[in-house]
Structure formats: C-alpha cells, structure tokens
Amino acid sequence: MLKRKIFFAIIIIGVAIAAVVVYYKYYNHVDPALQITPSVRIYFSSDASHYLYPKAERPDEARHRFVEYNLIVENIGNDTITKILGKVELDPQFEELVKNKAEMNIPLTLKPGHRVKLGYIYFVEGKPEKIEELARLSKVVLTWEKGGTKYFKNISLISSSVKNANINITYDYNPKLALTSKP
Numbered sequence: 001m002l003k004r005k006i007f008f009a010i011i012i013i014g015v016a017i018a019a020v021v022v023y024y025k026y027y028n029h030v031d032p033a034l035q036i037t038p039s040v041r042i043y044f045s046s047d048a049s050h051y052l053y054p055k056a057e058r059p060d061e062a063r064h065r066f067v068e069y070n071l072i073v074e075n076i077g078n079d080t081i082t083k084i085l086g087k088v089e090l091d092p093q094f095e096e097l098v099k100n101k102a103e104m105n106i107p108l109t110l111k112p113g114h115r116v117k118l119g120y121i122y123f124v125e126g127k128p129e130k131i132e133e134l135a136r137l138s139k140v141v142l143t144w145e146k147g148g149t150k151y152f153k154n155i156s157l158i159s160s161s162v163k164n165a166n167i168n169i170t171y172d173y174n175p176k177l178a179l180t181s182k183p
Contacts, residue, residue: 094134
C-alpha cells in the first residue's frame, strides 16, 4: 500500500513539473513582441506617369519631392499580434506642403516569426531643404492588439540626418502601456 502511494506521488509530482516546464516554454511573460524598423526616404522622381503626380503637373526637381515612410514590423514573440495599424502624424507645416498621398490603412494580423512592411508615400511641393527638415519632424504611431489588450508605440524620425534612415527599435511587452482609450 505504501509503495502504491509513493508511486502515485512521484507520478503527480512529475506531471506537475512537466506542466510548469511546458507552460514557461510556450508562454513567456517577458517575451519581446515586436521589432520595428522605421525608415524615411526623400527623393525626386522624373517619371511623370507616377501615380501620385497630379495629371497637369510636370516633374520639377527644384520643388517636387516624394517622402516615403516605411515601417518593417516583425513579430519576434510567441503570440499572434492582431490589428496592427500605423498612422503618420505629420507636422502641420509639412502637411500644408503635401499635394497627394498614398497610405496603407488596413489592419493586419502578424503570426510569430513573420514580418510585414507598412508604407506611406507623400508627394510634396516646396523647397527641398525645407521638405527634408519638416519630413523628419513627423512621427509614426503604431497600434496593435495582443491578447485582447491594445498597445501603441510612438516612433520619432528626428534622430537621423541622412536621407535613408534606418533606426532599430525593439519593443518589449509591457502591460503598463495598455490603452484605455484611443491613442
């Protein structure tokens, strides 16, 4: 009888230890969720058939520029991240210079190990130096949901002075950033 009790106790302890190991292997509480790589590209295109050029406009290198904001979002965590949506908050002076734009505003779902590129292109008319300066004052707000909780990250593009800026930002899962209202 005693041998049977010891045998069942060892089985129960073994199952409990295995359950704890499996739990922490597949559900890590401090698991980093997203890796965000923003970039801004400012350039002139002489292609008059570009879809953002107004029909009556001809390319003018002295005053036309394209400003392209890109976010490469990679899910490096263990959970699926849903409703990923980016929004570029333009500087008010820069917004006055924008003549046409193309934005990607489709909520996306990202499974573990996958990446997606969010792109925002603006056709801008003004002095190239002023465009370059004002384009870097804009910021990108990225929102997403993980496990039913909303999160957001403000990404500033001001830190770069080169035309093609790549800044690596790794966001660690932090429940303190949970939103109770819209960002």
